[in-house]
Amino acid sequence: MKKALVTIFAVVVLMMPVLAMGQTASGTLAVTATVQSSISMLFNSNAGGVALGNAGTNAATLNFGNISAYGTLAAGVSRTVGAANFTVSTPFNVVVQQANGSSANYSLTATLANPDALNTWALSGTAVSNAAPSPLTAAGAYGNPGTAYTLQLTVPVASAAGAISNTINFAATAN
Amino acid sequence: MRTTLKIVTLIVGLLAGSGLLSAQTASGTLNATLINRSGIAVVFNSDPAGVVLGGAGTSTASLNFGTVAMYMATPAAGVSLTRTASDFTISSPFDTYVIIGGSASASYSLQAALQSASGVYTFKFDGIALTTTSSVVVAADPNYFVNVPHTLSLTVPKTAPAGAVSNTVNFLVTAN
Numbered sequence: 001m002k003k004a005l006v007t008i009f010a011v012v013v014l015m016m017p018v019l020a021m022g023q024t025a026s027g028t029l030a031v032t033a034t035v036q037s038s039i040s041m042l043f044n045s046n047a048g049g050v051a052l053g054n055a056g057t058n059a060a061t062l063n064f065g066n067i068s069a070y071g072t073l074a075a076g077v078s079r080t081v082g083a084a085n086f087t088v089s090t091p092f093n094v095v096v097q098q099a100n101g102s103s104a105n106y107s108l109t110a111t112l113a114n115p116d117a118l119n120t121w122a123l124s125g126t127a128v129s130n131a132a133p134s135p136l137t138a139a140g141a142y143g144n145p146g147t148a149y150t151l152q153l154t155v156p157v158a159s160a161a162g163a164i165s166n167t168i169n170f171a172a173t174a175n
Numbered sequence: 176m177r178t179t180l181k182i183v184t185l186i187v188g189l190l191a192g193s194g195l196l197s198a199q200t201a202s203g204t205l206n207a208t209l210i211n212r213s214g215i216a217v218v219f220n221s222d223p224a225g226v227v228l229g230g231a232g233t234s235t236a237s238l239n240f241g242t243v244a245m246y247m248a249t250p251a252a253g254v255s256l257t258r259t260a261s262d263f264t265i266s267s268p269f270d271t272y273v274i275i276g277g278s279a280s281a282s283y284s285l286q287a288a289l290q291s292a293s294g295v296y297t298f299k300f301d302g303i304a305l306t307t308t309s310s311v312v313v314a315a316d317p318n319y320f321v322n323v324p325h326t327l328s329l330t331v332p333k334t335a336p337a338g339a340v341s342n343t344v345n346f347l348v349t350a351n
Contacts (some may be wrong), residue, residue, distance in 0.1 A: 023278065027217040027234035027346040028290075031298065033265065033329055037337045038244035099245035099263070099333040 023172075037101030039095065039142075041172045046148050049090040051075040062151060064088050069157050087154040095146030096172045103174035106140045106149075109133035113167035119153035121166065128168060139175065213277035217285075217348040222268040222324050226253035238327060245333055265300075266328035269309050273348050275319050280350035287311035297330035298342060305343035305344060316347055 005043040020129035043060035045052045065074035073079055080087045096106050110123055112130040121128045128134045138145055153164065185243045219236035221228045229237035241251040245263040250256045257264045273283050287300050288309035300312045316323060328342065 021212060021226075022214045023275075023280075023350045024329075025216045025221060025234070027236075027271075027348070029219055029269070029327070029344045029346065030237040030341070031327060031329065031344060032237065032339065033240035033331075033337065034339050035243045036242055036244040036247075038246035040246035045277050046231075050246075066224040089243050097246070098332075098338045100331065102336070103271055130216055151346070 014084050016019065021159055035100050037099065037103070037174070039043075039096055039098045039101070039174050041096045041170060041174060044093040044095055044146060046076075046091040048076065049092050050074060050151075052092055060092075062090065064090065064153065067153075067155070069100040069155075076118070085154050085156045085159070087152050089150050091150045092147045093148050094140075094170065094172075095144055096142055097144075098174060100143045101174060103142075104139075106142065106172045106174050107138050108136040108140050108173075109171045110136055111169045111171075113169055116166055118156065118159055119164055120152075121168070122152040122154070123168070124149045125152075133171060138156040140172070162167060179348075190303045194207065213275070213280075213319050213350075215275045215278070215283065215348060215350050217282075217346060218272045220270040220272050220322050221264070222253075222310055222322070223322075224253065225268040226251065226311075230267055236269075239269060240267065240329060243331070245331070261334075262330050264330040266326050266329050268324045268326050269283070270322035270324050271346070271348075272322050273316070273319055275350060276335045278350055280319075280351045282315040282317040283313075284311055284315060284349045284351055286310060286311045286347040286349070288345050290345055293342060295332050296340055298344065299326075299328045299330070300344065301325050302328075309345070309347060 041059065042058050043052055044057055045055045050062060050064065052115065064077055066106050067077065067088045068072060069081050073088065076090050078089050094098055094108065096108070110128045112121055112128050113135045115130045123134070123136055136149065137147070155164070190254060212307060218232055219228055220233050221231045224326065226240065229239065240254050242311070243250060243254070243256070243265050245258060247256065251268050255266045271285065286309045289298055289307050291304045292307055303310070303312050327344070331340065331351055
């Protein structure tokens, strides 16, 4: 009888660490998020135009390079020459994308960041100034490859040579 | 004879009484039995780099990514945002804290499962996609009594409708 008790005790002691293993506990982590629709805009180089700086972003640069009424132009730059001025132009793409929304299309406006009393700026024939946003489209299509717009810069032939710079602010609004 | 007996009884009583009053002692023995039972628990804590958990320090916490959008400029504090052409992913670190007592366990495993089917959304724990079937996400972590950072991420397809997204991750911690 005594031997049996000793044996039982030994078995229980030996089993204790084993019983400790395999113990479980549970926890729950509730995860929530609220998804909102959103749109984005970026600029891409057009195959027929100059290569944009920072293409694929919403803060790109377009450099016409050296322009003149009669001199050689950079690749991708076109020119028309009138009696009083000449116009250089190049196409680029505006890509507007939508996520998690049901908007069918978007409207797009453009505004010059700074006034330019001497030169004339236009996008695909629509004059752009700093006075007010110029509507470019009322129903633009979302997605790639986007919409090609041609930036046109008209320079009077009587103006002095030198650098010309400005920034065009675009605003896309989901319809 | 009777008088003598009374006197003796009185003397004995006085002697006994004075002795009890002058150096009273008592002793007792309390036999206490402690049953040392082992146990394990997991609680969730906010990670310094992540969102603040609701119910932090408990085993039933909540993690709210807040309002998110694929093209948002800046997500909420503690939330990271990455994008691909077709979806976006938000993520946040949080900490698990596993407690154990009365055990010689050297490590624990962690299993996780989504409570509900995730539909078009993808929930990941440390990069491991979660489903409603429990899977081992940590096989042997020796870090008891330590905040262990993990990352929970939610991937939202670009084509998913706007609105609330919610689910619950059920964790099971097991002493190895």
